[in-house]
Amino acid sequence: MSRPKVYVTRKINAEALNLLKKDCEVISWTESSPVPREELLKNVSDVDALFCVITDKIDKELLDKAKKLKVLSTMSVGYDHLEIDEIKSRNIKVGYTPNILTDATAELTVALLLATSRRLLHANHAARTGDWTAWAPFWMCGQGLTGSTVGIVGFGRIGQEIGKRLKPFKVKRILYQNRSAKDQQAQEIGAERVSFDELLKESDFVIVTIALAPETAKMFNEDAFRKMKPTSVFINTSRGDVVDQDALIKALQNKTIWAAGLDVMTPEPLPLSSPLFKLDNCVILPHIGSATTDTRENMTLLTAKNIIAGLKNEKMPEELVL
Numbered sequence: 001m002s003r004p005k006v007y008v009t010r011k012i013n014a015e016a017l018n019l020l021k022k023d024c025e026v027i028s029w030t031e032s033s034p035v036p037r038e039e040l041l042k043n044v045s046d047v048d049a050l051f052c053v054i055t056d057k058i059d060k061e062l063l064d065k066a067k068k069l070k071v072l073s074t075m076s077v078g079y080d081h082l083e084i085d086e087i088k089s090r091n092i093k094v095g096y097t098p099n100i101l102t103d104a105t106a107e108l109t110v111a112l113l114l115a116t117s118r119r120l121l122h123a124n125h126a127a128r129t130g131d132w133t134a135w136a137p138f139w140m141c142g143q144g145l146t147g148s149t150v151g152i153v154g155f156g157r158i159g160q161e162i163g164k165r166l167k168p169f170k171v172k173r174i175l176y177q178n179r180s181a182k183d184q185q186a187q188e189i190g191a192e193r194v195s196f197d198e199l200l201k202e203s204d205f206v207i208v209t210i211a212l213a214p215e216t217a218k219m220f221n222e223d224a225f226r227k228m229k230p231t232s233v234f235i236n237t238s239r240g241d242v243v244d245q246d247a248l249i250k251a252l253q254n255k256t257i258w259a260a261g262l263d264v265m266t267p268e269p270l271p272l273s274s275p276l277f278k279l280d281n282c283v284i285l286p287h288i289g290s291a292t293t294d295t296r297e298n299m300t301l302l303t304a305k306n307i308i309a310g311l312k313n314e315k316m317p318e319e320l321v322l
């Protein structure tokens, strides 16, 4: 009997590739750069399963070509690059990688918050370029966490882990906004559920971990930034499209808010001509939330295991059920 065919859209580690090869015929894009769209469309026509990443748009055009596709497995927890309705209408099973990247992403969010609030990159640049002339009482001062109010928008696994990590920094209050109440988890962390408006008004640090969906797109707009404190720090490690980026640029230029730390933006990579790169009060990272070697290895392995189980009609380790 012929082995099922899998297309892998990126160069991945040998361990995950070999796992797939035990049961499947594997064809892979061999570069770390994204597979060109035309190449992807050409390759999906006869595959049973697809191993994809967040930069591969899985839409109607692709699905119409992938007539034999039974299993789709994304190496990500986010799935806004997948047209879920089109996928479900074709009865294609979907795997994803929640949980295993929670710690790495929470850790990076805290690192980005501290880098932004204590101006680490700006200060490092000053030290390297001769702007550091002498110690001065109010030079390079930032915003501290001690006694502050932290607001977390999206209190899922990642939001909760960020809350736990920030508690030892002696924050006074942790507020959260979430579609549903997370009473038990909130109690453990000492977090309070508040409205979006209250969170914006009260927080010294606003941290975004909410998933991108039609109802969350551009939820951080001019109105939202106007409600925030002029001393507030805005941190986004979810998806760039939850922010109206032009409104954020204005808020940073006009000092409506104090600073922003972004691991995600629109588009990615952010063009070098973006005004965000010209702002001293904005720290930009190239979408590295889950980027620890262990985490990324675990993500490729889980993506492969989802495919194997899905093709065998066994329970997938992490099926995306919507």
Ligand SMILES: O=C(O)C(=O)CO
Residues within 6 Å of the ligand: 054, 075, 076, 077, 078, 079, 101, 289, 290
């Ligand atoms: O998993 C995701 O959704 C990412 O953004 C990359 O880890």
